[in-house]
Amino acid sequence: MSPILHALKHDLATLSPGERKLAERILASPGEIVHMGITELAEQCQVSPAAVTRFCKLLHFKGFPDFKVKLAAEIAHGDAAGADGSSYQDIVAGNPLAVIVEAMQANHLASIRDTTSLLDLERMQAAIDALCRARRVDLYGMATSSIVAQDFYQKLVRIGVSCTAFSDSHMQITSASSLAAGDVALAVSYSGETPETADALECARRSGATTISLTAYGNNTLAALADISLFSSSLEQGMRRGDMASRIAQLHIIDILFTGMVSTRFTDFIPKLEQSYRNVQQYRHKSALPEVEASAQARAKNQRNPLANEQKEDHEYERSDFSQ
Amino acid sequence: MSPILHALKHDLATLSPGERKLAERILASPGEIVHMGITELAEQCQVSPAAVTRFCKLLHFKGFPDFKVKLAAEIAHGDAAGADGSSYQDIVAGNPLAVIVEAMQANHLASIRDTTSLLDLERMQAAIDALCRARRVDLYGMATSSIVAQDFYQKLVRIGVSCTAFSDSHMQITSASSLAAGDVALAVSYSGETPETADALECARRSGATTISLTAYGNNTLAALADISLFSSSLEQGMRRGDMASRIAQLHIIDILFTGMVSTRFTDFIPKLEQSYRNVQQYRHKSALPEVEASAQARAKNQRNPLANEQKEDHEYERSDFSQ
DNA sequence: GCTGGGTATGAAAATAATTTTCTATAATTA
DNA sequence: TAATTATAGAAAATTATTTTCATACCCAGC
Structure with missing residues (x-):
C-alpha cells in the first residue's frame, strides 16, 4: 500500500x-x-x-x-506491482537468496519512487535555501538515522559548510544550545518519535535556528516540531526491518538537498568540492605495507606495468573525482 | 513512455x-x-x-x-525520468530543482537495478556463509565508504556478531592483525584503490581471515586482493559525484548480505534482533526537556489528549520495532 | 453545576483557478 | 477580393478552493 x-x-x-x-x-x-x-x-x-x-x-x-x-x-x-515489483514486499525467514534479492530490489526501488512522488518541491527548496544561508549546520540522528546524518555531514564538510553530526545525545544538545538565528538544525528519525533527537531539535528551535525534520511520512512529533518537514516513504505495517528501505529513501533526499545546494551556489561550492578531493589524493600517505601494491598488481590484470598503472591512476582520479 | x-x-x-x-x-x-x-x-x-x-x-x-x-x-x-529504465543522468549546475530530482531518481533507480543484475548469487552466498561462520568480523572503509561500513556494523551488532568498523586507519590495521582463520574482513571502497583500505584488507588476509571486497564493478586492487569480490554498479565515465549512487548501491548489497545472514540463521539471529530493539525502547531515557512533549503536542494535532498519545506510542513501538 | 480554555467544525467571505463566451485577427480558399 | 475558417486572447462567468470568523462542544477545575 x-x-x-x-x-x-x-x-x-x-x-x-x-x-x-x-x-x-x-x-x-x-x-x-x-x-x-x-x-x-x-x-x-x-x-x-x-x-x-x-x-x-x-x-x-x-x-x-x-x-x-x-x-x-x-x-x-501500486497498480504496477508485480511486473516491475513496485510494491513493498516483506522479508521473511529461510528464503532462497534469489527471493531475498528480488524482494530487496523491489523494496528499495519502491521506496525511492514513493519518496520522490511525495516530495514537496517548495519545501525542499526552502530547506536548500536555509542550508545555503546557514552560518552553521547541526545534524541529529540516533542509530540507523545517525548513518544518514553522518553521510550529510561528510558532504557538507566537503563544500566548506561548518557543521556537526554528533551521535552522542549530550553533545547534540550542547551543540544545539549554541546555534543562532540563521543557523540550521536537521533532525533525522525514521519514526519521528526518537526522544533524544526531538530534544535536540527543540533545543535548536529555542536557540533560534531554522529546524528541518526528515522522517517517514505521517504525523509525528519531529515533523510537528520542525519549521520545514521533509518526508521519506513509510512502509506498511508488519514490514519488519523497514529501516533498510527508509535509510535508502532518506539518503535519496539528502542527495537531492546536497545537489540542490551545490547547484544553487555553484561557483562557491564546486571549487571547494574539487579541491577537497584533490587534496585527499595529494596528501594521502602512500601504502604502509609496500608489498601490497606488488601483490595486488600481480593479481589485477589491468596493472601489468608501471606505465599502465600510472595512466590508470590518473584516469581514475579524473573519473571518480568525487569518490573514494 | x-x-x-x-x-x-x-x-x-x-x-x-x-x-x-x-x-x-x-x-x-x-x-x-x-x-x-x-x-x-x-x-x-x-x-x-x-x-x-x-x-x-x-x-x-x-x-x-x-x-x-x-x-x-x-x-x-513508468517513472518519467530515465524513461528507458536504465540510463544514468549526469548532474550539472544551475538546474531547477525538478530536474535535479528527476536525475537523482533516475540515477538511484538505475544503480540499484544495475547492481542487482550484476549480482553473482554464488559469490553472494559464499560471502553470507563466511559471515555466518565468522567468530569476528572486521569492516574497513574510508570517507564515503565508511558510512557503508558503519551501516553494516550497526546491523551486525544487533544480531550479536562481534565486529569492528574503525574509521581510523591505524585501528583498522591493528584490528586486522588480530584476526584469525575463520574470521571475516570486509573492505568497502568505490574505486577499489583506496590505499588505507587495501592495506587493512591485505593485513587481514595475512592473518588468515576470509577477505571480502565491495567495490564498483571492474578490475581494481581491492577486488584482486579479496577472496570474495562483490561489486556495485559503476557509473559512466564523466559522472561526477558518482559516489551518491554508488553508496546507495553498496547499501543495497549490505542489505542483501544482512538479510541473507538472518535468513540463514533465523532462529539464532531473530530473537537477538528483536531483543535489541525492545531493549533500546525499554532502557531509553525519557526526554530531558519535559516541555518538548508538551509543545510538540500543541503543534501535532494527532496528539490531542494523553490517552490518544499513549495509544499512539504503544502502537508505534509495535509498528516500527526495528527502526529509530 | 458552572466557568474557562482549548478543540472541532461549518458558514460565509475572499481568493484563486478554471472554463466559457465572445471577438478579433490571420490564414485559406473560392 | 470577399467569404470562410482556424486560431487564439480578453474578459466574463463559473466553479473550486482557501481563509476567516463565529459558534458549539467537550472537559478539567472550581
Missing part, C-alpha cells in the same frame, strides 16, 4: 470524527477521490469543504489539489 | 502553434506540469489559460485538472 494510505490508516485512531469520515472514505476507494472536486468529497462525507482543506493540510499537503495529484501518482505505483 | 505523452509526441505535427508550444513544454518535463496551475503553464508557454483548457479538451480530458491527475498517474507508472 502506498505511504499516504498507509499513514492514513495508521492515524485513523487519532483523528477527529470529521477527519476520520474523510480518511475512511479515501481509504475505501482512493481511485475515485482523485476524480472528485473538494465539494463532492465533502458532501459524500457530510462535512464542509473547509474540513477537507484542513484535512489535507494536516497531512502536510499544500491543499486538496496537491493531495489529489500525489495520491494519483501513488495509487498508480 | 506513457500513452498520453506518446500520443502528444505523435500528434505534435498536427497541432496548431499555440498547442504545440504546450505539448512541447509538457513533453519536456511532465513531472513539473502536475504541480502547476493552468495560469502558470499558460504563462510559461506564452499562451492564454483558455488555450490550455482547449488543449486538454482536444485530448479528450474533462479539463486541465483532469489532465493533471491522469498525467500524474501515468508518469508514476
